[in-house]
Amino acid sequence: MALIVAEQLRGITRDITITDSAGATITPGINDRMRVMIARLSELGGDAEDPTGFQFLVVSGTDSANGSSIVLGAANRVRLDAQDLATIPPGIYSFIVDYFDRADASEWKTIDVQTIVIGER
């Protein structure tokens, strides 16, 4: 669990390590995916496969037009581009980390929810 403090027009990079219940690191497989959503939970709609109502979403393997990305590995690196953060109104949001494990039902599962504060700049 962590608090992420970010600012509009200033990019941020975070490494996310996924562990199992025994604390061992899980390294995503070639067909696995990760996504990060910045949202207020009360505004989220749709379903796990096709969520709506979020402020921003980036999926591994599909970079945003401004270059936000997720690179999978032992330490999955999440990069949020400044131009993408600038589109989000300043405030406190939930930073939702979802994981798509192809070997486990092949569906999106929320594995963590952290707090992100986006300051005005």
Next chain:
Amino acid sequence: MGQIVDPSELILELGLSATITDEQRAIVTQSIPKAEAAVFRYLGYNPKQAIRTEYYPVRAMGNRGAKGVWEVDATSAFIRQESAVTGDELQVRHLPIRATDSDAANAIDLRIDHDGRFGTQSGSFAVSQQETEGTGFWPAYDTEDSGGIRICNSGIIRSHGRWPSNPGSIKIVYVGGYTAGELRGTDGTIDAVPIWSAVVDEVRRRVLKVFSQRRHTGAGFAGPFVSEGLGDYSYRVDATVLRQLLGGSWDLMMETRQSLDSYVNYGWQIAS
């Protein structure tokens, strides 16, 4: 799940963003709807912006006076009767009313059906019974929001005559409530921060009450710590501060009620 407050906002307020456990998160999540419900009860409405459908009058009004307006539809003629209580004003529940939503869609749809029966009758409130804003009715717009959309803060709608007194003969569909930005103080025009702050305060009070009740003294008695000492170090919590933090079993603290007073829809509570 909260409607106007996100769990992350409360977790930050509690200083638990980096250390929160699953149990603490569950306590916070469960406290949010209870606090929001208490605030909504006091306001008399849900302040989150949404499209609302309401029927008026709700109660049977006494019909005094003989003044009325004849109206005719395809099969019958009837008198649109005066309302003895609300007069020229129709008070809706959810504040404020907006002329449209932020996409300039969902304009106010107001229909009068003298046999509407609160919409329970098949064919009631047909499109042909829709009134035109500006001629058949007009909200008491008093300002515009940051998007240039007109706002009626009072929730009062007027018409050229008197509103019908037959219960359930008016149907109105409108955009009511505050946006997320207005509730959080990030909107430059409309300020609804006291509502959001009231919910945050009430959630925090409920969460702290649960947290404190989980602690025990050395004798195993469950209750909040009011004092502690270790060597030369000691503290005692002032009773006033403790009451403010935990607030007993009150639905809402007096300070919370005071901050919400200007947003309460007293008009609807009286007129409905």
